[in-house]
Amino acid sequence: MTAHWGVALAVLAIAVLVLWAPRVARRTDGGADHAVIHTALLVIALFTDTGPAALVAMAVSGGFHASTAWRVAPTAALGFGLSAASTGIAALALWWGDGVTAFVASLLAVALRAGLVPFHAGVARLCERAPWLQSQQLATLVGLGVAHLRFVDQVPLAFQWSAVVVMYGAAMTLIPALMALVQRDLRGFYRSASMMHGGMIVAAIGAAGRGHSTVALMVLVTIAMAMGGLGLMLEALEERVGPVTLDGRGGRVQAFPRLAAAFLVFGGAGVAMPGTAGFIADDLLLHALWEESVSATLTVILGSAILAVATLMTYSKVFLGRAVPSLAPDLGTRERWVAVLLVFVLVWLGIVPATLLEPADPFLRALGDPAAH
């Protein structure tokens, strides 16, 4: 019980940080109620010992995301609605003892929320229309992912489908990574990068079917922080300079040096920069994938390398070049503190990953043992 609560508390802290980051940084008047509700639902999902309760909490959370997204991106709202419905079905199936249906429905819910191609229309639209909401939904995706790992992933089907899920997830990292190379605006890059990470999340969930749940947990929290932070920086920049195209060099680094630095760290963490959690997550994922398929491992390595090149290209086009003066200020105090906190946790988990993973591992491993139930 103690181990579970410790792990749940650590994951909750990270998820809450990502969840509240847009609210704190943007100082928006609305949205606080939803953040409170999502926090409460995350507490239920992470701390309960009852699978259906955790999944119902995440289904409700998905429903709230759908309602928030409806105003700005109806396609995303439909995607989240489907994900919420699928999570609800998983909860019902689990309650009835139908592990197979629960697994399939829960996996579909994760795929819809992660933005796995071809279930990515909703997430892609959200990345284009409201990156801050994408940051928030990534936070609750951690809750959904953990609920999947804890309560659903122990059915034999998870083991049997592991190879297929891993292969498919890995393949879907390469396609969006290639697309990221040819984007013409910043939101297009963010969309492609998010889709690429959706593939990584699903590949990691697939590997969890063979006992690599800790790897999946690390991948989930890392991507939530890295892509959540990147979305926030994107929005912060666009609030200052309007829509950002990648046609020439933006020359914004002198006007916004802190924003540029934070963008680089979040982007780097998403592509396994050493010293950040992304490096550990990638390293663990590759070792886990190798056990399933050498070609999946190679695919993810290439996807990550290509996205890294795309990230540097995007950074150089957005921020570097002949200096363009701006009257808009660099990151404000609240934005800066949010960025620093996220960077701190990313760096902390990159240097001392054992803080989260070593307590989490025996707990998640015990779930796979039938004797534990």
Next chain:
Amino acid sequence: MPESITLALAAAVLAPMAAALVVGARVLLAGSLPGERFVRTVMGWGLSLSALGAVATLALWRGWLGPAVSGDIEYGSWLRIGSYVIPAVARVDDLAVALSMLGAWLTWLVARFSGTYLHKEPGFTRFFVLLGFFAAGVQLVAYAGALDLFFAGWELIGISSALFIGFFHERDEPMRSSVRAFATYRLCDAGFLMAMVSVHEVLGSTRFTVLGLANTLPVWETTTIAALFFVAAMGKSALLPFSGWLPRAMEGPTPSSALFYGGISVHMGLFLLLRIWPMLDAAPAVELAGVIIGSATAVYAAAVARIHPDAKGALAHATLAQVGLIAAEICLGLTTLAMVHIASHAMLRVFQYLRAPNAIHDAHRLGHAPHPVHAEGVLPSRFEARSYLAALHRLRLEDRLDALVAPVVWLARGLDWLDVRLRQALSTERDAR
């Protein structure tokens, strides 16, 4: 004295990283950018501590301060998940100490030089933060006792190298060169990652010590793994056919060119080959390929260096010629000679690069000395002419690599086009507006 060596190693690796993080945190948190004095002081302390850590490690390894310490120094595990362990282990041996001393002191000297050279340069803070990450990366590579740690340092060097090339980002060319160098690094690093995971799976650990068991593996396995490592080394050390990024890397500031492409970074691929020597030694086909590639790189670079019109470009190719020779030496099994060659070559080149701006100035002031022509007419004139043209165009390496990459870009555009159509079809009518 295990505590002393632990502290010395920690200082060598962590001090420059900590200094860079302090300056970086100051940039992110404070209302204004830090002054040059603050940056110089903090980074000076970090790099000095690192250099002292390297000296202390040398003293402890040689036994000057008590019983000699060598081999694996255990720090426990970086991460332990079930049976999977990322060991936090440092390796103290002749290779490690040599690279650490070379890296720490050359970085310290270049930092001292740059404090004046880059005075009032807009990117002063950025330069020193990157230098801190680079220094930490070099020390990590030097002392890493396992492939995972080595790769972390390797990547730090790669990222800082790319950002240094694009340092003068007001111009377009440095940015393009930066992305090109980074793309070469990352794609070649795919070889490193595959090799690292393979080593873990077939030998049960990523510690360098287990590479001693390489000769117990089937030849096809050792050949594959050694070839993958060699690909990574080719990218980092600009061996043929990945040589195109090196002359472009001269777009960066002179001190970073000296440190990276004269001194340390360009030799990192060679250091990797020395580190994985037992694996390489068990793969004769890769050794043979290494001798051929190294020699070909040396001939190519020597030819280009002789006709290159600018000083730094000529120096880059002169450096590459030696790098090619060292690669061939390693693959011939002359590992001690190779390490001596690396150290002496690095020191000479750092001096030459740092002096390059003055040399250009002197040449303008004093005039060019006539270039002696050796062995003219020894080779058939047609061959000479063709060699000259090939060297002038640098074998059109970049064009050839671009031609290979072009279909990938077309594929990416096609996939993007399909994705747009797919998402339009899946979007609600209201959203599509």
